[in-house]
Amino acid sequence: MTLVPNPESEDPLESPGSTLARIRSGDAAAFEDVFRSSHGALVAFATRYTGSRERAEEMVQDLFLDLWRARASWEVRGTLRSYLFGALRNRALNLRRRDAIERGWTDDASHDAVHHLHVTPVRVDERLIADEQHALVEAAFSQLPERCRLAMHLRWREGMQYVEIAEVLGITAKSVENHLARGLKALRARVLAP
Amino acid sequence: MTDPRDLTAVRLDHALDRMWAGMPTREDEALIADWVMADPSRAALIEGVRTAATGDVHVTPAETAAAWAAVAARMEADVVRPITSARSAPVLPMRASVSGSWLLRAAALLVVITGTATIRMLTSRGMDELVAPRGQRISTSLPDGSTLTLAAGSRATWSRDFGSAERTVQLEGEAFFSVVHDTTRPFRVRARHSVIEDIGTRFAVRAWAELSDVEIIVEEGRVSVRDTSVTPTSRATELHAGQRGRLPVSGPLIISSPPADALAWVGGTLEFDNTPLSEALPRLERWYNVTIVVDPSLTHRRLTARFEAQPIAQLLIPLGIALDAAVVQTGTLITIVPR
Numbered sequence: 392m393t394l395v396p397n398p399e400s401e402d403p404l405e406s407p408g409s410t411l412a413r414i415r416s417g418d419a420a421a422f423e424d425v426f427r428s429s430h431g432a433l434v435a436f437a438t439r440y441t442g443s444r445e446r447a448e449e450m451v452q453d454l455f456l457d458l459w460r461a462r463a464s465w466e467v468r469g470t471l472r473s474y475l476f477g478a479l480r481n482r483a484l485n486l487r488r489r490d491a492i493e494r495g496w497t498d499d500a501s502h503d504a505v506h507h508l509h510v511t512p513v514r515v516d517e518r519l520i521a522d523e524q525h526a527l528v529e530a531a532f533s534q535l536p537e538r539c540r541l542a543m544h545l546r547w548r549e550g551m552q553y554v555e556i557a558e559v560l561g562i563t564a565k566s567v568e569n570h571l572a573r574g575l576k577a578l579r580a581r582v583l584a585p
Numbered sequence: 586m587t588d589p590r591d592l593t594a595v596r597l598d599h600a601l602d603r604m605w606a607g608m609p610t611r612e613d614e615a616l617i618a619d620w621v622m623a624d625p626s627r628a629a630l631i632e633g634v635r636t637a638a639t640g641d642v643h644v645t646p647a648e649t650a651a652a653w654a655a656v657a658a659r660m661e662a663d664v665v666r667p668i669t670s671a672r673s674a675p676v677l678p679m680r681a682s683v684s685g686s687w688l689l690r691a692a693a694l695l696v697v698i699t700g701t702a703t704i705r706m707l708t709s710r711g712m713d714e715l716v717a718p719r720g721q722r723i724s725t726s727l728p729d730g731s732t733l734t735l736a737a738g739s740r741a742t743w744s745r746d747f748g749s750a751e752r753t754v755q756l757e758g759e760a761f762f763s764v765v766h767d768t769t770r771p772f773r774v775r776a777r778h779s780v781i782e783d784i785g786t787r788f789a790v791r792a793w794a795e796l797s798d799v800e801i802i803v804e805e806g807r808v809s810v811r812d813t814s815v816t817p818t819s820r821a822t823e824l825h826a827g828q829r830g831r832l833p834v835s836g837p838l839i840i841s842s843p844p845a846d847a848l849a850w851v852g853g854t855l856e857f858d859n860t861p862l863s864e865a866l867p868r869l870e871r872w873y874n875v876t877i878v879v880d881p882s883l884t885h886r887r888l889t890a891r892f893e894a895q896p897i898a899q900l901l902i903p904l905g906i907a908l909d910a911a912v913v914q915t916g917t918l919i920t921i922v923p924r
Contacts, residue, residue, distance in 0.1 A: 415730055415765060416729065416730040416765065417726050417728070417729070417730035419657070419660070423653060423657070426649075426652075426653050426656065427649055427650075427653060430644060430649040430652055430653070431643075431644030431648075431649055434642060434644050434652075435639075435640050435642040435643075435644065438640060438642045439640065444642060447642075448652060451652070452652060452655055452656050452659075455656050456656060456659050456660065459656075459660050462730065463730055463731065463732065463763055463764075463765045464763075525633050525636075525637075528630070528633040528634055528636075528637045529637050531637075532634070532637035532638065540638070543638035543639075544638060544639055544640060546602070546605070546606050547602075547605035547606055547635060547638050547639050548638075548639035548640065550606050550607040550608070551606075571602060572595075572598065575598040575601065575602060576594075576595075576598060578634050579594060579597075579598065582630055582633070582634060
């Protein structure tokens with residue numbers, strides 16, 4: 392007896408080959424699978440850049456719409472998951488860059504759309520300000536370099552391996568490891584100091 | 586020599602890292618448990634660090650479902666990109682929003698735009714037909730995942746069993762194709778006296794009645810072009826990315842480079858570069874769904890202009906300046922006369 396793997400049981404984010412082939416040929420159901428299995432994680436990640444859940448949601452939806460439009464030429468190296476996080480990161484960085492260029496136009500109301508995407512720094516959640524301990528942790532965390540914070544997010548929220556985080560952030564696996572080690576050390580020194 | 590306290594701390598860091606990444610060893614768990622037991626307030630602290638690092642964004646399945654519905658609606662709306670709403674004179678907003686819905690593969694497919702114009706995908710004689718009325722351009726996906734964008738006033742038809750053996754689109758007017766290449770199922774566009782076959786590519790075909798030539802512009806990849814008016818089996822000529830081919834009736838293919846932004850219309854910009862009025866005016870008429878009458882003394886003039894999502898009213902003055910003529914609009918009739 393031969394066991395035939397059930398294609399439906401495969402995680403679309405882990406097996407890009409067949410999923411991508413289906414999407415390229417216009418299979419909206421395959422595309423929906425990818426969306427559903429990654430939406431929450433991508434929104435959480437994009438919120439790191441935008442500081443706003445709403446804007447993050449918008450960014451993720453725009454990303455998927457663009458992927459669908461260009462599906463015929465969609466190529467993925469590595470896992471689909473690291474591709475999606477990486478594409479989202481590029482988008483966030485582009486918006487930030489554009490925002491920097493257009494910062495001088497603040498008086499022009501027609502650029503609302505751009506300013507809407509203005510990236511605000513990670514803020515201390517107001518609910519928690521009362522709690523000194525949390526405020527301390529947040530403050531310590533927000534002082535870490537951004538790449539370090541993003542690596543921590545991908546590692547501890549998504550459970551990614553160093554290699555995958557490296558693909559998303561466009562750095563080496565070794566620097567991912569260094570970022571995490573230095574970040575934890577800094578947090579420990581400020582917060583967890585034994 | 587390393588301070589043993591540092592060593593313990595580094596081990597703890599690694600343990601926390603692996604725990605939060607969801608892959609702790611038994612040793613990690615023991616180490617963390619001991620450390621927390623020594624000072625129970627540490628439990629809240631490490632939880633605080635984890636929360637800070639991972640964020641407190643929680644997306645519920647219902648929120649994901651709603652987000653998908655929003656994306657799916659935009660994917661569908663994407664199929665139709667109206668340039669103007671037809672019949673709304675005198676000012677035609679170029680980017681009217683889409684309202685309505687589309688039903689894929691219904692017996693007759695009907696897309697309603699802003700209540701004034703309809704685009705129909707007819708299915709008769711085993712053929713599907715997509716028409717972009719004057720004043721509108723339309724994008725659609727073909728059953729094989731290739732996409733086509735029809736310029737205003739164009740029509741494309743294909744067989745209902747498109748893709749099963751070969752993929753042929755019959756075109757009247759102008760269209761941009763982005764083809765999913767498949768050597769086993771050639772993708773062909775038949776337009777007037779030409780057949781264009783894709784060799785992995787994005788290309789545009791212009792086959793308007795007012796032009797003597799069929800024009801092919803290759804953006805990416807290659808196509809082969811064959812003249813069907815001479816003999817059905819005449820030799821094919823290849824066109825490469827960045828080339829424009831013009832195929833006269835009974836003549837060889839003339840290869841040149843296309844004018845810059847020759848494909849700008851696909852993205853919603855109408856571009857003229859020293860274009861004879863005999864060619865420019867029919868394009869403007871189709872694009873804006875207007876009728877343009879020009880004084881015979883001006884027909885030899887040429888037009889260089891770029892129109893980007895302007896309503897027609899805003900086009901009249903630049904058009905007048907570009908042609909050094911007076912341009913008068915009466916409803917959907919535009920008259921161009923000497924100053």
